[in-house]
């Protein structure tokens with residue numbers, strides 16, 4: 433048979449089969465067709481030696497993107513770039529790099545422990561159109577994994593675990609980190625691009641290393657936390673005066689661990705329920721930050737009576753930004769709400785999270801809030817030491833040593849200056865960026881700060897002396913006054929007594945006179961009765 437005849441015959445066979453199929457579809461009852469369909473698929477599966485698994489892009493009814501799907505997408509990215517012919521490109525990491533993934537209806541092969549398998553991408557186009565308030569996706573993408581059934585155990589176990597792990601790692605490496613802030617009960621985000629790092633953080637090297645080790649140990653200790661039955665969370669309390677690097681350290685932490693930041697503004701949270709909702713929406717590998725927790729809420733006073741609070745709050749204390757519960761309908765977050773928030777985080781949310789509180793006044797916080805177990809590590813950030821200054825000098829001026837360093841070391845030992853202030857003096861002062869100018873400016877500022885501190889101390893001592901003198905004077909005056917009062921009292925008493933004595937003497941004399949025959953003439957004079965009688969007779 434020549435090829436032309438063969439093609440003609442094959443063509444006529446195909447045409448006949450298609451005609452028969454069309455007739456079958458047209459005239460056969462629907463139930464029979466369904467029955468036929470079901471059993472033909474079963475017969476096919478019986479002889480077909482491969483297993484297929486589909487991973488859909490969306491799962492659940494809330495249009496949640498499947499974590500498995502995105503992990504597979506990342507995992508297949510590197511394989512697609514070498515195998516697939518049609519690729520999709522996406523820009524990540526602050527527009528600095530391009531990530532490739534396979535386009536729809538592409539196939540790539542993979543190998544795991546000598547077993548060959550195939551991944552294919554595809555999509556279902558939904559025919560139903562629903563009118564909805566929310567955007568509806570008509571395409572439902574999926575990845576399909578095909579492998580021989582004799583490798584079922586290996587693929588369903590180790591291989592899929594390996595794909596998800598590697599995919600998630602790639603995702604973390606490629607993702608643009610985000611800085612979330614809450615506006616009411618929702619989180620809004622921007623791309624997080626803070627250049628702070630532990631290398632540039634001005635701090636004693638030993639303490640810095642301790643913090644870095646603590647963070648790294650935490651981030652790699654998933655199995656440890658699971659073994660000891662603790663949630664994979666850690667709380668940090670950063671405290672110290674303004675400008676000592678608390679916020680900078682948080683950014684450095686996020687950069688070190690590749691975490692997102694959730695900056696929680698408590699004053700914008702309506703109540704405890706809203707707080708809980710925000711917490712639940714946070715994602716894994718993130719740092720939840722509450723800055724200036726002492727100002728956000730009057731957390732120290734919530735357990736005390738209102739009057740006590742008002743009496744105890746002095747002028748130096750920052751006023752609570754948040755009105756009290758009864759005064760405000762805007763925010764009713766309470767200390768117990770915060771405690772539940774932290775404990776809820778510890779128990780309710782899967783995955784690794786850090787929670788960081790910052791404060792300028794650690795002594796004002798309720799001990800319950802910062803106890804170990806809630807805030808595991810307390811880190812004090814204080815005034816600039818010479819070691820911290822050396823880090824700043826290296827960062828700002830690229831200087832390891834300079835003859836002016838000795839004077840700076842001496843001055844830093846004698847006066848207090850925050851790293852923020854020191855850093856300000858190290859900013860370029862001339863176009864040529866002369867380091868000496870900066871160092872001299874710092875020395876000038878330190879000397880002035882020292883003088884000011886001495887003057888302040890003298891003034892304070894004077895004020896103290898003056899107030900002691902005034903107090904002594906006041907006390908002496910008070911003493912004199914009491915003495916004079918006591919003397920006057922005694923004098924009055926003596927006079928009273930003398931009067932009483934006189935009057936009783938007069939009374940006695942009167943009595944005596946009466947007894948002797950005298951009477952009172954109404955003028956206080958005593959007349960003899962007999963004399964009177966004589967006068968009448970005349």
Ligand SMILES: Nc1ncnc2c1ncn2[C@@H]1O[C@H](COP(=O)(O)OP(=O)(O)OP(=O)(O)O)[C@@H](O)[C@H]1O
Pocket residue numbers: 632633634635672673674675676677678679680681792851852853855
């Ligand atoms: N330890 C430090 N190392 C490097 N830079 C620092 C350090 N401390 C402060 N700075 C510099 O000072 C600026 C202010 O620091 P930062 O905002 O971290 O202070 P803070 O402790 O959070 O202050 P506040 O209590 O007012 O929030 C930063 O932009 C940073 O450049």
Ligand SMILES: [Mg+2]
Pocket residue numbers: 678679680723790
């Ligand atoms: Mg800060």
